[in-house]
Amino acid sequence: MNGLLFGLAIVLPPRFTPERVRYDRRYRTLDKYRFIVGFLAVPLAFYALFVISPFLQAIYYSFTDWSGGPVANFIGFDNYRKMWNDDRFWDSLRVSTLLLVVAPVVTLVLGMFFAYMITSGGRHRRGRAIAGVAGSSLYKVVYFFPQVLSVAIIAVVWGRVFNTNSGLINGGLDKIGINGPAWLGGDETLGLISLLIVISWSFVGFYVVLFSAAMGSVPQDIYEAALLDGAGRARTFFSVTLPLIWDAVRTGWIYMGIQALDTFAICLVMVPPHVLKVTPVFLYERFRDGQYGYATSIGVVLLVLSMAFSLIVMRVGNRDRIEY
Template sequence: MNHGRTRFVAGFLAAPVALYLIYVIAPYAQAFSIAFTDWRGVNATPRFVGAENFRRLLDDDVFWTAVGHNLLLLVLLPVLTLGIALFFAFLLNAGGRGGTAGVRGSRFYRVVFFFPQVLAVAVVAVLFQQVFRPDRSGMLNAPLIALGLEPIGFLSSTDVAFWSILAVLVWQAVGFYVVLFSAGIASIPRELFEAAAIDGAQGAPLFLRVTLPLLWDTVQVGWVYLGIAALDVFAVVWVMTAEHGGPDHSTTVMAAEIYRTAFQYFKFGYASAMGVVLFFFTIGFAILALRLSRRERIEF
C-alpha cells in the first residue's frame, strides 16, 4: 500500500522536479562554472582562470559602490515601505470610531493604493523621469521655477539621485503591502479590537500591542520579499538614470553592473562572478532575516 502511494506521488512530482532542475538548477550551475572562466560570450572554448574573477572584484571600486547602494536599499526600502504600508493599512481597517472599524471609503482607498502595482516597472521609471525633469515640464520643479527658485536635479545631482530612486521604489511597493496588511487585519477577530478599546487602548498602543503582534508573520514575509527586491533592483535604475546608474555611479546597483559588464563589455565570466556574489548576498539575507525575525506564533 505504501509502495503504491510512493509511486503515485513520485509520478506527480517527476515532471515539476525535472522542469525545476532544467530551468532553475542547471542555469545556476552554469553561471557558477562560467564565473571561473574568461568567457566573453563569443569564443567557443572559454579559458579556466580559477578565482581570478573574484580577486578582481576585490579591487573593483564601482562594483563595491553598487554593493553599498544595495545594502543601503536593503535597510531603507523594507523599513520605509513596511512602515508606511502598516500605517495606512491600520488607518483603513482599524482607524474608525473607537479604533475598532475601518474608515469610510476604505475599499476605494485600497484600490487607489494598489494602482502602482498595475503599471510595469519600466513604465513607472519612464513616468518618474518626466516627474523629475529639471525644467518647467517636471511636475516637481515647475512650481519651484514659477516661484523663481532653482530647480532640483533629482536625477542629475549625485547627492539627490539615489534618494529619488528610493522614493520611486517605495511609491511603487507600498500599495501592494497596504492591501496585504489590510487582508491580514481583516482576518483578526473584531472582538480583540473591541476588547482592547474597552481597556483604553487606542491609536499607537492599539497598533503596537494588538495589531502588529498578530500581523508579525505577514510582516516577516514582506520583509524578506522587499529585501530580495532591494538586492535585485534593476529596471528603475537602468531606465531612469543617466549612464544607467549615474551620475558618477551614484545610483548604480549590482544588477546594473552585472548587465553592463556582460552585455556592454562582453565579459561574461566576470559578470557571472558578480552574479555569484549577488546570489550569496540574497541567500544570506533571506536566512538571516528569517532567523532574526522568528518569534512564537500567536494563535487567534
C-alpha cells in the same frame, strides 16, 4: 500475549488480524508517499530544469573567462579577484546595500500604515469593534495601481517628474519661490533619494494589500477585548495587530529586500550613469562589454547576498507563533 493474538486470529476474520492491520497501515503509508512523489515529480523536474540548472551554470561560468563564444576556459577565482579590486563594483554594491537596508523599512512602514488605516482607521460602527476609513476598497485599488504598470513606464514618468527644468516637483517649488535642486543632475545623495522614492511608490501598494489581508484575518473579539481594556489605536496596533501579523511582515521584509537589491530597470532608465549605479546595472554593463564570465561572478555575489539577507531576516524576525 501470544495466546491473545492466537485468540484474536480465531475470532476475527483474516483481514482483521494484527499482522494484516500492520500490513495495511504500512501499505497506506507507502501509497501516500507514492502519491506525493508522483504529484510533485513533474513540477520539481521543471523547477530543476528552469531554475536550479541556470543557477548551476552561472556558478560554473563565474570560474571561466567565457566571453559568449563556444569556449570557456577555467580560470579559477580570477573573476572574484578582479571583482575584489574593482572600485566601480564596490561603489555599486554600496548603493545596492543602502537600498537593501532603507527601502524595505520605508516601504513596509508605509504599507502597514496605509493598511491599518484601511482596515482599522475609521470610526467605530455598530456591530464592529474596528472599521476602515470611508472608501477603503477604492484606496486598495489606488494603492495597488502602480503594480500593473510596466517598470520602464514608471521609470520614464518619474524621470520626467524629477526633471530639473520642466519636472513637476521643481515646477511646483518654483510656484512658491523656491529653486528646486537637480534631483538627477549629478549629486549621488539626491539621486539615491529619488530612486528610493520611486521604489517605495511602485511597491507599497502590494504590501498594502498583503497587510490588509493579514489584518482582516484577525478576529474581531481580540480588538473588542483591547478596546474594553482602554487601548487606543497606537497601543492596539503595536500590542495586538503587529504581533498577530508578524509572519506577513517578515515575509514582506524578505521579499522587499530582494526587490530593492534587484533594482535594475528603474535605475537604468531613470538615473543617469554618472549619478549612481546599482550592482545589477554594473552587471548588465559587463555583459554588454562581452565580459560574461566576470558578469556571472557578480551575479553569484548577488545570489549569496540575497540568501544571506533572507537568513538574517528570518533569524532576527523569528518569534513564537501566536495562534488565534
